[in-house]
Amino acid sequence: MDMQGAADRADEILDAVLKEVKPQVQWAHGPTSTGSCDVSRMRVVMTIVSEERRGSFLGLVDRFWRKNGYRIKAVNNDADVPAVYAQTKDGFGVTLSIGGKGQAFFEVDSPCVEESEVAESTTPPNGPAYDDVYPLPRPNVHSDFWSAGAS
Numbered sequence: 001m002d003m004q005g006a007a008d009r010a011d012e013i014l015d016a017v018l019k020e021v022k023p024q025v026q027w028a029h030g031p032t033s034t035g036s037c038d039v040s041r042m043r044v045v046m047t048i049v050s051e052e053r054r055g056s057f058l059g060l061v062d063r064f065w066r067k068n069g070y071r072i073k074a075v076n077n078d079a080d081v082p083a084v085y086a087q088t089k090d091g092f093g094v095t096l097s098i099g100g101k102g103q104a105f106f107e108v109d110s111p112c113v114e115e116s117e118v119a120e121s122t123t124p125p126n127g128p129a130y131d132d133v134y135p136l137p138r139p140n141v142h143s144d145f146w147s148a149g150a151s
Contacts, residue, residue: 003039006092006110007032007118010041013094013108015123018043020064021057025049026127026141030105031134032120037112045104046127048139051079052149054098058084061096070094101138102147 001009018027030042049057058075062084066072070086076097083097091111098104130136 002114002116003034003037003110003118004116006039006113007041007121009090009092010039010108010110011121011123013088013092014041014043014106016068017061017064017094017096017106021060023143023145024126025104025143025146026125027106028125028127028130028136029121029123030107030136032118034118037115038110039113039118040107040109041121042108043106043125044136045106046136046139047104047141047143048147049098049102049104050147050149051102053146054082054102057104057146058082058096058098062086065094103139 018025025045025047027043027045030044032042033040062072062075065084065086069089072084072086074085076083081098083095086094088094093109095107096104127141
């Protein structure tokens with residue numbers, strides 16, 4: 001597998017987990033980064049995930065990953081910046097972390113693969129693309145479910 005293949009696999013992993021989140025959250029692409037032999041893809045959730053709903057959000061993703069044979073490597077139960085770290089059977093690292101203002105970040109890191117060029121993801125975001133906007137804005141989409149209790 002080369003870096004483009006790894007980036008495509010990372011997109012598949014991200015597509016699958018975001019499809020599993022119900023009700024749906026709005027997301028945008030975060031940066032793609034490459035190392036000497038690895039690639040990382042990120043998706044940034046633009047839906048506000050309230051403090052009251054973070055446990056449900058993390059639990060839903062944790063259960064989905066376990067059901068799909070991912071090995072949970074660590075869980076950070078910090079009240080402010082909780083996270084779940086896992087690994088796929090084919091060696092991809094997957095992370096869900098919650099940052100400031102309830103913003104969720106999904107990241108997939110590939111194992112070491114053959115060096116190659118890496119194109120941007122072809123998966124369209126399900127909201128504004130925020131092309132050439134960095135850093136992305138804080139979460140700004142209200143969900144009756146995921147944002148419940150957020151001020």
